[in-house]
Amino acid sequence: MVNPKLQDAINSQIQAEFYSAYLYLSMSAYCESQNFTGFAHWLKLQYQEETEHALKLIGYLQERGGTVELKKIDAPPAEFGSPLQVFEQTLAHEQHVTSLIHQLYETAAAEKDYAAQIFLQWFITEQVEEEASATAVVERLRIIGDKSPGSILYIDKELGKRV
16 A cells, blocks of 8 residues: 555656657647648657556556546647757756656655655666756757758658657
């Protein structure tokens, strides 16, 4: 059985994961509206991943006999700027989520919930991958800057191949 403090923290993380999904779906729609279909595709896959993360947390809470409490999800922005700005916001958001996961792990450790600590290791590893992926796109876009529209279109095409 999961204790109430950890249950509340997991429910808050579920909310954060669903907000992340909502944010990436909004970013995807924005990129699509700007005719950056590859960026849109990449972000739509992020949306799917974040939804899976929320569902994974829900499943864990249910397995531990906890109560799932779905909280309100704020509306994300609808405009994001240039592709570089979109991915800088993506990276900043992933860094924020990493801090939330670390706080959740600290709560599990403080509550001496060893099963939760083991479960959360997956999320810690996942966040390393999420930040690395977003950083790679940001760095590529920073290298080309605004000087080469053809290069932005090339990166857009490459990100459209993500599976």
